[in-house]
Amino acid sequence: MKILLVGGNGQVGSELRRSLAPLGEVVPTTRSGQLPDGDACEAADLADPATLPALVARVAPDLVVNAGAYTAVDRAEDEPELAMRVNAQAPAALARACAQASLPIVHFSTDYVFDGRARRPYREDDATAPLGVYGASKWAGEQAVRESGAAHKIFRLCWVYGPRGGNFLLTMLRLARERELLRVVADQHGTPTPAAWIADATAQALRARPDATGTWHLAAGGQASWFDFASEIVARAAAMGVIARAPRVEAITTAEFPTRARRPAWSVLDTSALAADFGLKLPDWRTGVTQTLEVLRQN
Numbered sequence: 354m355k356i357l358l359v360g361g362n363g364q365v366g367s368e369l370r371r372s373l374a375p376l377g378e379v380v381p382t383t384r385s386g387q388l389p390d391g392d393a394c395e396a397a398d399l400a401d402p403a404t405l406p407a408l409v410a411r412v413a414p415d416l417v418v419n420a421g422a423y424t425a426v427d428r429a430e431d432e433p434e435l436a437m438r439v440n441a442q443a444p445a446a447l448a449r450a451c452a453q454a455s456l457p458i459v460h461f462s463t464d465y466v467f468d469g470r471a472r473r474p475y476r477e478d479d480a481t482a483p484l485g486v487y488g489a490s491k492w493a494g495e496q497a498v499r500e501s502g503a504a505h506k507i508f509r510l511c512w513v514y515g516p517r518g519g520n521f522l523l524t525m526l527r528l529a530r531e532r533e534l535l536r537v538v539a540d541q542h543g544t545p546t547p548a549a550w551i552a553d554a555t556a557q558a559l560r561a562r563p564d565a566t567g568t569w570h571l572a573a574g575g576q577a578s579w580f581d582f583a584s585e586i587v588a589r590a591a592a593m594g595v596i597a598r599a600p601r602v603e604a605i606t607t608a609e610f611p612t613r614a615r616r617p618a619w620s621v622l623d624t625s626a627l628a629a630d631f632g633l634k635l636p637d638w639r640t641g642v643t644q645t646l647e648v649l650r651q652n
């Protein structure tokens with residue numbers, strides 16, 4: 354089996370290069386046409402969706418996996434057109450090309466499609482109402498994939514992080530080395546999920562039910578505020594010797610940490626459909642923090 358992996362260099366994309374390898378030949382694309390080790394690969398610009406059907410035709414895969422996205426939540430408010438091209442029009446073009454060639458597609462979306470007013474974990478068919486441009490662009494991308502006619506798996510993810518790339522854990526470790534005090538919002542709740550777990554679960558779902566079509570929530574177990582996540586990161590990192598000492602972490606409100614984009618106050622995802630359909634249940638989010646810090650310590 355040949356797998357075209359678009360966005361093969363992001364947090365999830367780089368873990369998918371590893372986790373999908375046992376399923377077949379993985380053909381990654383990056384924006385530059387280069388992988389981090391300097392090796393050449395396919396180049397694909399998601400800001401130019403019209404070029405994507407030719408990419409699919411040239412590679413002639415058996416499956417397309419799209420891990421590329423515009424993920425700068427605040428910046429998206431000032432670049433809505435670019436965010437829409439990358440997060441909505443590019444997946445639309447990929448999914449239409451898949452439909453035409455009778456290929457299945459795997460696509461990823463986000464908890465930020467919800468407005469956060471729920472009082473229980475979000476289910477797949479709960480009403481969406483994105484608060485910002487990023488969430489709106491990801492919702493439009495999901496809809497385009499569903500409407501393309503291609504067999505698809507859409508996995509909605511939450512608070513993704515890992516040892517590489519831009520993410521909250523790496524930001525907290527940097528700030529922990531620079532500051533005595535971290536101030537972190539305690540009134541937004543979700544579930545921090547390692548990119549490696551997402552990539553492993555994606556590979557397992559493809560193996561278990563290659564033909565299943567639909568949308569599933571995919572996140573670690575439990576729930577946390579960003580303050581809980583930051584507190585766990587600095588406590589574990591100090592205990593494991595990843596940072597020399599733990600700074601104090603202060604719980605603040607969203608109002609005390611103004612950002613360009615609004616974010617949902619609650620975006621915990623109900624993952625029971627993933628368990629029922631694929632037999633997949635991810636460990637508690639705290640286990641992921643320790644595992645990721647272990648990878649960083651070894652590097």
Ligand SMILES: NC(=O)C1=CN([C@@H]2O[C@H](COP(=O)(O)OP(=O)(O)OC[C@H]3O[C@@H](n4cnc5c(N)ncnc54)[C@H](OP(=O)(O)O)[C@@H]3O)[C@@H](O)[C@H]2O)C=CC1
Nearest residue numbers: 362363364365384398399400421422424461463510512513
């Ligand atoms: N990060 C998170 O917290 C969450 C992410 N998600 C979703 O999960 C998926 C994977 O996210 P994640 O791995 O974290 O994202 P990353 O930002 O780590 O990776 C996205 C990748 O897309 C690439 N990309 C962006 N714009 C273009 C472009 N114009 N042309 C080509 N490539 C481009 C980036 O390349 P480059 O590095 O060159 O910019 C990067 O490699 C996405 O669909 C995202 O929306 C869902 C919930 C949470």
Ligand SMILES: Cc1cn([C@H]2C[C@H](O)[C@@H](COP(=O)(O)OP(=O)(O)O[C@H]3O[C@@H](C)C(=O)[C@@H](O)[C@H]3O)O2)c(=O)[nH]c1=O
Nearest residue numbers: 424426463464465511512513521536537538579610616
């Ligand atoms: C750096 C920092 C952030 N914060 C707050 C700001 C914000 O409300 C919250 C998270 O900040 P970040 O900007 O790191 O996270 P953000 O970019 O909003 O993360 C989101 O990314 C997209 C791609 C997704 O799909 C979501 O699931 C989610 O992971 O923490 C603090 O309170 N203190 C701090 O020192």
Ligand SMILES: [Mg+2]
Nearest residue numbers: 424425426427
């Ligand atoms: Mg961010």
